[in-house]
Amino acid sequence: MDHFNRRNGVLHAEDVPISAIAEAVGTPVYVYSTATLERHAQVLKAALADLPRVHIAFAIKANPNLAVLGVLAKQGYGADVVSGGELKRALAAGMKPEDIVFSGVGKTRAELQLGLDEGIGQFNLELEEEGEVLADLAHAQGKSAPAVLRVNPDVDAGTHAKISTGKAENKFGVAIDRAPAIFDRLAKRPGMNLRGVAIHIGSQLKTLAPLEAAYTRVGELVAQLRAAGHAITHVDLGGGLGVPYEPDDQVSSAEDFGAMVRRVTADWDVTLMFEPGRFICGNAGLLVTEVIWVKPAAGHPYVIVDAAMNDLARPALYDAYHAFEAVAPTGEKFVANIAGPVCETGDTFAMGREIDVVKSGDLGVFRTAGAYGATMASTYNSRALVPEVLVSGDRFAVVADRIQPETIMGAERVPEWVR
Ligand SMILES: Cc1ncc(COP(=O)(O)O)c(C=O)c1O
Numbered sequence: 001m002d003h004f005n006r007r008n009g010v011l012h013a014e015d016v017p018i019s020a021i022a023e024a025v026g027t028p029v030y031v032y033s034t035a036t037l038e039r040h041a042q043v044l045k046a047a048l049a050d051l052p053r054v055h056i057a058f059a060i061k062a063n064p065n066l067a068v069l070g071v072l073a074k075q076g077y078g079a080d081v082v083s084g085g086e087l088k089r090a091l092a093a094g095m096k097p098e099d100i101v102f103s104g105v106g107k108t109r110a111e112l113q114l115g116l117d118e119g120i121g122q123f124n125l126e127l128e129e130e131g132e133v134l135a136d137l138a139h140a141q142g143k144s145a146p147a148v149l150r151v152n153p154d155v156d157a158g159t160h161a162k163i164s165t166g167k168a169e170n171k172f173g174v175a176i177d178r179a180p181a182i183f184d185r186l187a188k189r190p191g192m193n194l195r196g197v198a199i200h201i202g203s204q205l206k207t208l209a210p211l212e213a214a215y216t217r218v219g220e221l222v223a224q225l226r227a228a229g230h231a232i233t234h235v236d237l238g239g240g241l242g243v244p245y246e247p248d249d250q251v252s253s254a255e256d257f258g259a260m261v262r263r264v265t266a267d268w269d270v271t272l273m274f275e276p277g278r279f280i281c282g283n284a285g286l287l288v289t290e291v292i293w294v295k296p297a298a299g300h301p302y303v304i305v306d307a308a309m310n311d312l313a314r315p316a317l318y319d320a321y322h323a324f325e326a327v328a329p330t331g332e333k334f335v336a337n338i339a340g341p342v343c344e345t346g347d348t349f350a351m352g353r354e355i356d357v358v359k360s361g362d363l364g365v366f367r368t369a370g371a372y373g374a375t376m377a378s379t380y381n382s383r384a385l386v387p388e389v390l391v392s393g394d395r396f397a398v399v400a401d402r403i404q405p406e407t408i409m410g411a412e413r414v415p416e417w418v419r
């Protein structure tokens, strides 16, 4: 069920008219639905419920808002973090240290130390040297660091090149055929509890075939490692499940994913870990924007909105599609380009797309903006950082303020030789 739906022709987030939020908070603004977050969290939990031992860690890079994390913590989700900052957020949101997994290809010594100090559940190692440093840090404190080795299965995820992570040429993980030798050396190091493997082959995967191929290779590796005498108790299967962005997008369901995982992992006898991001929050968010001008142009007219690439970077970065609709459509359509105010030609959300007819002052939304939206926002062009609102039933709360350029200026220093 979509918790963003129309009543009397006006788009609502749960029971709140989008126009009421825009009036109270201004635009652009991200709006998230608590009910959608909860539903997606529950759907995935249910799809994986038959597996013997499961741990789900929300990839908080997708949406690190503390309120969003709080909703997911209440659903029993842990966190997959990729920086010290994300680790602190997960803890601040009430996630238990032991439910936190630390991924990331460039964890610094300070970040590894922070993870040890906080007693997090697992480090996902990206290379042997990282494991050596972690082991030494842990050993120095009389600890043993729980870790898995991320392998790169060289599988084509069939997703956008900039969000593929499981091809041999990508920077992530160690080549799967190098894993046994690394295990032999690393597992016996004092301070290291090397207990399994991890993979994550990419994001926005619409089909299960690449995941199944990758998981199958991991299954073979687990057998090989066990044959070599290693105790393998944990396998982290990463995230990557896609969501529908375009009207006719077909993506595999959580149920099909669960069935595939059950089939492929039937004889693994491990704790399975998952790191979903987009699947949980993608469709739980909208970016609400106001039309500034409708500007005639040589081709199609430009609908210039007050949201821009600094608020939602995905179209400019990945040519990503985000459906646009008017909050109170007239029923008429026209073909237009949609662009933001930033001084870049690439600051476009759509080119030559049939959309609701809108005029200056009208409200519109970009859908499926709950993942990799606000979290990737910047202040480019000295624009304010976009605020975020969480809705639940007929209530809403501002869960991140609009941070004005003046505030950010206060964080800078002009040295005396410039003054
Ligand atoms: C290691 C890791 N885990 C999980 C995720 C979450 O991916 P997604 O949002 O596609 O589920 C990512 C991002 O691609 C990632 O790099």
Ligand SMILES: N[C@@H](CCCC[NH3+])C(=O)O
Residues within 6 Å of the ligand: 061, 163, 165, 203, 204, 314, 318, 371, 372
């Ligand atoms: N930022 C990307 C996803 C990156 C996934 C992280 N490894 C997107 O918006 O689609």
